[in-house]
Amino acid sequence: MAKVLPFKAVRPTRDKVSLIASRAYQSYTQEEREARLNNNPFSFLHIVNPGYKYHKEISGVDRYKLVKNRYEEFKEEGIFIQDSVPSYYIYKIVDRDNQKYEGIIAATSAIEYEEDKIKKHEDTLEEREIIFKDYLKTVGFNAEPVLITYPDNNILEEIIKENSQTRAEYEFTTTYRDTHYLWKVDNPKIINTIKKEFGRCKNLYIADGHHRSASSYLLHRDLKSSNEKHTGEENYNFFMSYLIPESQLTIYEFNRLVKDLNGHSKEEFLIALDTFYKIENRGFNYYKPSKTHHFSMYLSGEFYSLQLRSSSYKIENALDDLDAQILYKTILKPLLGINNLRNNNRIEYVHGRNDMAFVKAKVDSKEFEVGFGLKPATIDQLKHIADQGLKMPPKSTYIEPKLRSGITIYEF
Secondary structure, eight states, rough: OOOEEBBBOOEEOOOTTTOOOOOGGGSOOOOHHHHHHHOOOOOTTHHHHHGGGGOOOEEEEHHHHHHHHHHHHHHHHTTTOOSSSSSSEEEEOOOOTTOEEEEEEEEEEHHHTTTEEEEBBBBOOOOHHHHHHHHHHHHHHSSSSSSEOOOHHHHHHHHHHTTTTSOOOOEEETTTTTEEEEEOOOOHHHHHHHHHHHHHHHHHEEEOOHHHHHHHHHHHHHHHHHHHTOOSGGGGGGGEEEEEEEEOEEEEEEEEEEEEEEEOHHHHHHHHHTTTTTEEEEEEEEEOSSSSSEEEEEEEEEEEEEEEEEEGOOOOTTTTTSHHHHHHIIIITTTTOOOTEEEETTEEEEGGGGGGHHHHHHHHHHHHEEEEEEEOOOOHHHHHHHTTTBBOTTTOEEEEEOBSSSBBBEEE
């Protein structure tokens, strides 16, 4: 029984939403950030980068306090307003490839996260969890929803369809040529139906935002312990999420680039690969895998197809069947000496939107020695791994949609 609730969002005024909405801070180059900060006084980047005002890099608790100050200033100036009644928010994105995503922004339960009713498929780093938890505790808000998926539901689909026939509260297009729409749902009858339908879900699954959700859980735990009158209904017991049906997720692979062959010559490396793979030299012919357990490799100006020999690799659980795990267990760790995928500077990850042509260019530039292409994981693989309590290797999936910050804000 998933507990998914409406909330009173703090939101930009209609005329300024397109100016405020921003991508994740880390996704901008320094030049891009400076251009936006210099030319757009309403960008949410001014809130998350408060040191810009003082021409100084500020970090830690001092930065968190200034983020809170900038946020309060935006509210005082009427740039942000808060809805008067708890609402759900239907949110639609139509991307530059005309791919459509439609879902509901709502509050999801930190208690259900703890109880594993909201399931995870990726590991998180404890240090990052604590840093972001401390940030949340100081600033007092979530500004970017966690992406959560749920089984397709005809009733929720119909509610989204019917309520998006009217003029959207927001409609704007980004420089990425993605168009965003938002509708507020505050009708009590519709709210009850949405709440009831989500309540039928046995489990929800995090698609993107594992560190954000983990940090929100830690915040809940801290604030609960310090509140003698804790009831379980306080805002800190929940975190903001964007829930979309499973069929709408787009999952890309993360391809791998490695800087060297760990002391192997090209010939030695190919011979070692033969233990686990049937190898075919594709020469200059571009190759991208189309089947699971098949990999593309680009080495010394040539493409190779690698087909896993089933007799040489044992699958004991859902994680063992994942291509990213297979590549790690058969090549990256034993042959290339990459034991820890999280902190080894010899490996780099490139999401599948850039395709193998990007991998080829990186290897041809001599920046890397070899590149590997994977087939994307499926939603069923993601769910099976989560259901078994297992965790994917880092950078196993690149999932869309990618959400903007500052469009709906959840205060606690």
